């Protein structure tokens with residue numbers, strides 16, 4: 001298989017970095033200005049993770065395209081890391097939001113949209129009761145509290161190399177078989193070893209062992225890992241997870257925030273999963289902040305029996321703006337008119353096109369890389385066979401190649417999700433957007449392999 005010399009990666013990166021700087025002078029100026037008032041010149045720390053010496057400042061984004069302050073146009077395959085899986089500023093959502101803006105945004109009272117949205121979430125995901133938050137992080141945080149409350153158990157269990165937002169109990173990883181804080185964990189409130197058990201996805205023996213003590217309130221998992229590259233579950237994995245959680249009285253939480261890419265009802269509906277809770281956020285509001293969690297009728301009864309209603313507003317589950325009228329208007333329009341069954345069919349077909357083109361080039365160039373697709377999301381990884389666990393996926397990361405390819409794509413008008421080589425399709429994405437990437441991928445790999 002083709003070996004890629006490290007010096008070549010470094011040389012190409014230096015060339016692309018110069019090109020980036022030359023073509024993004026407006027972003028550079030704005031970044032310099034922002035450095036005077038924002039930490040590292042960005043409104044949120046992870047925006048520093050884009051390659052290049054400063055981030056691109058964007059001027060507008062519409063559908064699957066984004067325009068930066070220098071007038072560069074991009075095919076956006078990052079789509080706000082799923083927050084804009086609907087495409088940017090989807091017309092039905094924008095119309096509903098505009099209409100709602102003029103009629104009141106937040107009032108500590110429900111609107112008719114809330115009832116519609118509850119019914120639609122029920123129809124899509126098969127869970128009876130729903131609550132709304134402002135982010136997927138909050139949905140996960142609240143579900144963990146509720147699971148602890150109704151089971152009387154202290155711990156949770158997650159997959160190794162999971163990501164469920166900035167939820168204290170989930171910022172954990174396996175270090176030499178022991179649970180410890182994930183590298184970079186900021187100020188953990190308690191030792192995660194006390195709150196959390198961690199197992200590899202696809203390791204059913206470990207799961208059985210870690211649930212045996214019956215002290216785990218809930219298993220919180222994505223049905224496939226999507227935040228360390230994509231790692232798919234083995235056939236039969238989820239059936240056995242469900243059996244083991246039921247046998248041990250452990251609640252099962254499926255986080256569909258990213259795996260909604262599998263279809264209108266996410267991986268859960270596509271694969272017939274039967275979670276006790278389902279959490280979600282990001283795309284369901286078409287870009288307007290929102291999150292949600294749903295639960296079965298049985299769980300609802302347990303929640304009702306365990307809620308101290310008089311103090312429900314201060315019990316650790318809430319948020320003044322959670323379930324606000326604006327968010328729910330956005331969710332209603334997005335679910336009813338944007339993330340439809342037909343939209344998913346087209347989006348998944350585009351991801352298949354992306355996957356086929358990348359796979360063909362990898363084979364042609366004899367690169368030790370692979371590509372994995374999950375619904376309308378696809379990711380190439382620097383390992384010859386798709387990783388089977390979180391730790392294998394982490395081992396396949398290559399910071400130098402990752403930075404080079406992200407910058408290479410940026411310079412050719414393509415945005416890929418930072419942190420890994422992931423591409424997402426929206427209802428507004430076209431074959432031309434996919435093909436732009438396929439061509440740039442051919443060009444980049446030709447340079448890397450001397451082909």
Ligand SMILES: Cc1ncc(COP(=O)(O)O)c(C=O)c1O
Pocket residue numbers: 081135136137138140163164165166222227255256257258281282
């Ligand atoms: C699976 C999953 N759950 C939850 C979250 C948290 O979402 P947010 O940052 O919008 O709260 C993320 C974010 O990437 C995610 O990937």
